[in-house]
Amino acid sequence: MAEDTGTKELVHEAKDKEVSVVESATKLFTGERKLFQDFDFRCFFLIGDRETLARRIDHRCAQMLLRGLLLEVANLLLDQKLALGTSPARAIGYRQAIDYLLRQDAQENDIDAFKAFFNDFTTASRNYAASQMKWYRKDKQFLWLKTQFDEASLQMLEQSVERVLHLSGDEYILERELPAQNQLRQENVQQGKKMKFHSLDAKLFLDLKLPELISDVDTCTAKLRNSGCDQSNIKG
Numbered sequence: 001m002a003e004d005t006g007t008k009e010l011v012h013e014a015k016d017k018e019v020s021v022v023e024s025a026t027k028l029f030t031g032e033r034k035l036f037q038d039f040d041f042r043c044f045f046l047i048g049d050r051e052t053l054a055r056r057i058d059h060r061c062a063q064m065l066l067r068g069l070l071l072e073v074a075n076l077l078l079d080q081k082l083a084l085g086t087s088p089a090r091a092i093g094y095r096q097a098i099d100y101l102l103r104q105d106a107q108e109n110d111i112d113a114f115k116a117f118f119n120d121f122t123t124a125s126r127n128y129a130a131s132q133m134k135w136y137r138k139d140k141q142f143l144w145l146k147t148q149f150d151e152a153s154l155q156m157l158e159q160s161v162e163r164v165l166h167l168s169g170d171e172y173i174l175e176r177e178l179p180a181q182n183q184l185r186q187e188n189v190q191q192g193k194k195m196k197f198h199s200l201d202a203k204l205f206l207d208l209k210l211p212e213l214i215s216d217v218d219t220c221t222a223k224l225r226n227s228g229c230d231q232s233n234i235k236g
Helices: 005-029 050-066 069-078 094-101 111-138 151-165 169-176 179-197 203-207 210-226
Strands: 043-047 142-146
Touching: 043 151, 050 069, 050 111, 050 179, 050 203, 069 094, 069 210, 094 111, 094 210, 111 179, 111 203, 111 210, 142 151, 142 169, 142 179
Parallel strands: 043 142
Antiparallel strands: none
16 A cells, blocks of 8 residues: 555654643643743732631532532432542532432431531532632732722722733832732731631521422432432442
8 A cells, every 4th residue: 555645744743743742841840931931920819808708608609509519410420420539529519419419318308418518518618718828828929919809899909900010020029029918918817717717607598498409409319319329339
């Protein structure tokens, strides 16, 4: 059979490009970041009051449940599209939902079990946010900007970002080293110490319409049990 010279050249070209990409990635992740030395990065971390943020996270978790998170997880389990030990199954929200839906000796209309699940879900979400704040407190490349995430604060935030973007490179570095930056980080630490007293707002359970939600969950749990789906047979 005659050799297709054009195809051969394309294959070699593709391999050369692949090697080039791998070499570039290797340099990037081994500390050789010369590729970015000519760029002027302005990095921002938006920070608000820790208690206010915790309330927003709790509310977001409740919204995820109202939009069908538990039904979504149940259907994925029934369709054998979500296996334990996989990254999706370990994700915050999915992990707690799986434990709740496949709990042993599940009883109908078990409000206490639901509240325990919701507490685990919101706690894991808040802890993840706390770990992000801890990471950004250590990274001095980021300029911290305080906000309350309301309309007035966001307008002021936009003005602050616009001002920083017009600073020279040296001025931006000085801005990051201002005492106010360290003060914001210290305030964040001190607020974090008070978070152990945080409790869920009882109004959230009213917003969740527990009787209807738990009735739907009971239906999902029964389907999973009848299908023979449990923690032992959905491992990846």
